Amino acid sequence: MSGSGFTSPFGANSNPFGSARLDTGGNGMQRVAEEDENDTITSPTTPNFGQGTGNVFRGPFGSDSSETQQHSNPRGPPVAEGYPAQYNFGRRTSVSAESLKPVGDSLDNWTPPVHSKTPDQLARLKKAISGNFLFSHLDDEQAAQVLGALQEKPIPTKGIKVIIQGDAGDFFYVVEKGSFDIHVNSSGTLQPGPDGMGPKVSTIEAGGSFGELALMYNAPRAATVISAEPQCTLWALDRVTFRRILMESTFARRRMYEGFLEEVPLLSSLTPYERSKIADALESQKFPAGYTIIREGDPGHSFYLLESGEAAAYRSGSDDDNTPVKHYKKGDFFGELALLNDAPRAASVISKSEVKVARLGKSAFQRLLGPVEGIMRRTKYVGVKTGVEDMDPLQAH
Amino acid sequence: MAATVAQTQAIPPGLHPLQAAALRAANGGQQQPQHQSQQPPNRNFDDEPFDVTSRKLTVGDFVRVRTLGTGTFARVCLVRPSHGTEADRSKVYALKILRKTEVIKLKQIDHVRHERQILYDVKDHPFITQYVASFSDHDFLYILLDYVPGGELFTYLRKYRRFNEDMARFYAAEIVLILEHLHEQQGGIAYRDMKPENLLLDGEGHIKLVDFGFAKRLGNNESGHPVETYTLCGTPEYLAPEVIHNKGHTTAVDWWALGILIYEFLTGYPPFWHQNPIEIYKQIVEKPIIFPQDPHISDAAKDIIRQFCTIDRSRRLGNIQGGAAQVKRHPFFAGVDWDAIYHKRHRGPIIPPIRYPGDAQCFDIYPEEDASKDEYTEDLVEKYDEYFKDF
Numbered sequence: 044m045s046g047s048g049f050t051s052p053f054g055a056n057s058n059p060f061g062s063a064r065l066d067t068g069g070n071g072m073q074r075v076a077e078e079d080e081n082d083t084i085t086s087p088t089t090p091n092f093g094q095g096t097g098n099v100f101r102g103p104f105g106s107d108s109s110e111t112q113q114h115s116n117p118r119g120p121p122v123a124e125g126y127p128a129q130y131n132f133g134r135r136t137s138v139s140a141e142s143l144k145p146v147g148d149s150l151d152n153w154t155p156p157v158h159s160k161t162p163d164q165l166a167r168l169k170k171a172i173s174g175n176f177l178f179s180h181l182d183d184e185q186a187a188q189v190l191g192a193l194q195e196k197p198i199p200t201k202g203i204k205v206i207i208q209g210d211a212g213d214f215f216y217v218v219e220k221g222s223f224d225i226h227v228n229s230s231g232t233l234q235p236g237p238d239g240m241g242p243k244v245s246t247i248e249a250g251g252s253f254g255e256l257a258l259m260y261n262a263p264r265a266a267t268v269i270s271a272e273p274q275c276t277l278w279a280l281d282r283v284t285f286r287r288i289l290m291e292s293t294f295a296r297r298r299m300y301e302g303f304l305e306e307v308p309l310l311s312s313l314t315p316y317e318r319s320k321i322a323d324a325l326e327s328q329k330f331p332a333g334y335t336i337i338r339e340g341d342p343g344h345s346f347y348l349l350e351s352g353e354a355a356a357y358r359s360g361s362d363d364d365n366t367p368v369k370h371y372k373k374g375d376f377f378g379e380l381a382l383l384n385d386a387p388r389a390a391s392v393i394s395k396s397e398v399k400v401a402r403l404g405k406s407a408f409q410r411l412l413g414p415v416e417g418i419m420r421r422t423k424y425v426g427v428k429t430g431v432e433d434m435d436p437l438q439a440h
Numbered sequence: 441m442a443a444t445v446a447q448t449q450a451i452p453p454g455l456h457p458l459q460a461a462a463l464r465a466a467n468g469g470q471q472q473p474q475h476q477s478q479q480p481p482n483r484n485f486d487d488e489p490f491d492v493t494s495r496k497l498t499v500g501d502f503v504r505v506r507t508l509g510t511g512t513f514a515r516v517c518l519v520r521p522s523h524g525t526e527a528d529r530s531k532v533y534a535l536k537i538l539r540k541t542e543v544i545k546l547k548q549i550d551h552v553r554h555e556r557q558i559l560y561d562v563k564d565h566p567f568i569t570q571y572v573a574s575f576s577d578h579d580f581l582y583i584l585l586d587y588v589p590g591g592e593l594f595t596y597l598r599k600y601r602r603f604n605e606d607m608a609r610f611y612a613a614e615i616v617l618i619l620e621h622l623h624e625q626q627g628g629i630a631y632r633d634m635k636p637e638n639l640l641l642d643g644e645g646h647i648k649l650v651d652f653g654f655a656k657r658l659g660n661n662e663s664g665h666p667v668e669t670y671t672l673c674g675t676p677e678y679l680a681p682e683v684i685h686n687k688g689h690t691t692a693v694d695w696w697a698l699g700i701l702i703y704e705f706l707t708g709y710p711p712f713w714h715q716n717p718i719e720i721y722k723q724i725v726e727k728p729i730i731f732p733q734d735p736h737i738s739d740a741a742k743d744i745i746r747q748f749c750t751i752d753r754s755r756r757l758g759n760i761q762g763g764a765a766q767v768k769r770h771p772f773f774a775g776v777d778w779d780a781i782y783h784k785r786h787r788g789p790i791i792p793p794i795r796y797p798g799d800a801q802c803f804d805i806y807p808e809e810d811a812s813k814d815e816y817t818e819d820l821v822e823k824y825d826e827y828f829k830d831f
Contacts, residue, residue: 130709132598134637138717139654139673141547176722180685256718259684260672265716289686290670297668297688316628316659319667323690324754407754413761 140260145294157191171217188288198275208233208267212257214279221275223247226267240267258285297322303348312421325401339391343381352398356390382415490524497575507806513542532798536583541814555652567618569650576831579816588648590641590792591802602708607789613781614647620764623691628658634697645788676717677710681725681751695758699748744772
């Protein structure tokens with residue numbers, strides 16, 4: 044009945060694409076990952092993942108670890124033309140970190156742990172993590188908190204295994220003193236016996252680091268790391284602390300921006316969702332005291348929120364050029380008419396102390412929400428509080 | 441009783457009920473005296489009509505045909521009702537089975553709860569797998585879904601190596617409608633795991649998005665809740681830069697992933713890849729997308745990929761003003777009749793070889809038994825079971 048007359052090119056109850064899968068590397072993600080580890084450890088700081096042991100979360104449709112695979116095929120190119128020679132064509136496993144929710148301004152305030160360090164130690168640590176892509180985008184506050192949270196871990200004797208291949212990974216390490224050997228066992232996990240660690244593939248000296256994947260999610264360690272001399276010292280940082288520092292500061296800053304934006308009458312009709320999108324596009328900038336942030340007469344392209352510090356507006360042609368026409372403190376804003384048109388700045392704004400501002404470009408605003416005129420037409424603009432320009436922006440030129 | 445079991449294959453403790461049932465069936469169904477006393481062997485169904493939506497289900501309402509996919513804490517099986525009229529029993533479903541201990545151990549409780557709720561919320565979309573029911577027992581959570589027989593788009597992509605632009609456009613267009621629905625009509629659901637492995641084909645070659653294990657409802661216009669979320673999840677090659685940097689991410693991650701997906705459709709591999717995941721992440725945050733000489737990729741396709749895979753979210757297509765409507769107007773989709781796409785007026789470019797409704801030949805074969813797993817102890821029940829009460 045069903046299927047009668049249908050000539051299947053595939054045998055019943057077999058996968059129709061079995062042969063194709065062999066050519067293209069099959070779906071043995073974990074076997075591939077294991078093999079890759081054997082000979083492609085390029086950096087000891089970058090353990091591989093996905094052997095199917097430990098706590099890597101495997102997508103419910105992910106491949107199964109017990110499926111047998113052709114071991115020699117997976118990394119070969121399926122065909123020569125135009126394909127990357129080493130791409131693994133197997134199913135890719137999903138990954139997930141533990142779910143984190145910001146405490147925000149709730150009562151159980153979280154503060155990151157602080158482990159004191161000498162200025163020398165701090166300088167060395169800074170240098171050690173400066174080139175690392177997981178740290179290079181941090182702002183000053185975040186970087187300071189992360190540096191503070193690194194915990195000293197003395198490794199008194201030679202031969203202590205700091206991380207074990209195949210084990211769950213929760214910590215990232217920076218070598219303060221001494222050296223450590225990296226071993227990789229081709230089986231993907233540490234084995235019993237004298238050669239259980241597998242051959243040594245590399246050594247990490249002071250200033251080096253390892254285990255950074257653990258800062259993203261819990262993946263099995265790709266190598267065993269063992270102290271190569273007595274009296275070594277490490278700095279350790281765990282994933283939850285690291286991610287929490289980033290999350291809490293980002294969360295707090297976004298809520299601050301959204302709060303500031305709520306106070307801008309020009310943007311009063313934005314929904315919380317739109318404000319949040321705008322908060323995404325704000326760029327933080329720092330200026331020293333005495334810096335001219337916007338200059339009277341210049342074309343206006345950006346709008347500013349004052350995050351910290353104080354500033355003042357000056358206008359030429361007022362009774363006294365040196366008397367500010369307006370003062371700004373945290374949460375105030377200026378230059379908002381730039382969102383509306385390219386009219387010259389009506390005043391100069393100069394920082395009175397070191398200031399931190401959040402800048403929003405007109406173009407970014409328009410890309411996200413369209414022309415500001417459209418936003419303003421939603422409600423009648425009431426000029427309760429403006430930055431520099433004490434006039435109805437719809438009539439401003 | 442021990443003697444009876446010893447003659448056949450012993451049923452290990454902790455085995456999933458469907459597995460135990462399968463083993464019993466293999467053993468001739470003889471070793472369960474209590475069943476024998478109730479009804480004749482192999483005749484344990486009745487002809488009372490059985491409607492899967494009419495009452496709370498149990499796993500005994502189904503028999504397993506075979507496994508369609510597996511993961512650490514989940515297994516998806518093709519199942520049939522174990523009783524009911526002949527018409528009822530000829531129906532097939534996909535049953536997703538999640539092991540509570542693994543869900544807890546992998547800290548995925550929140551994700552599993554979101555999955556059930558969101559599947560329920562989005563259940564009438566043409567390109568999303570259809571939620572039927574959910575239920576639970578002592579050790580497992582179950583989500584009953586419509587069976588999508590065509591298998592994974594992943595399988596076809598690897599088989600054909602790559603898709604031409606017309607094929608890629610067809611699938612991308614259906615995905616745009618999915619994202620428009622999730623992000624805009626549903627008010628801010630981020631899917632967070634877009635990849636060919638999670639796209640199934642139905643009998644007519646249309647897409648069905650499956651596995652909402654990472655989907656999350658974010659704040660929106662009305663809720664006033666934060667629109668961003670912070671838990672790193674997804675698939676390494678498809679992660680957006682803001683996820684890697686833990687900057688708080690939004691529905692914009694799905695548009696990034698769509699860019700990666702179109703690239704992989706057209707070339708056969710994703711733009712950022714490496715054996716070592718850390719190297720993938722470095723490339724994603726630092727490197728521009730580079731297109732190969734061969735195959736030739738049109739300027740419109742390159743442009744839409746670059747516009748989706750833009751690190752600056754205030755420039756990323758789909759996230760910028762106009763949202764999905766702006767995506768639909770991109771030259772890559774020139775000539776697409778969006779209404780015809782939504783109403784599936786044309787069959788897809790690949791018609792899966794399906795011989796009968798419950799045919800599973802388009803899916804890979806998986807082992808039918810789990811490795812031994814931890815027990816769901818009374819302590820765990822006490823501590824966690826309330827989180828699963830919605831199932």
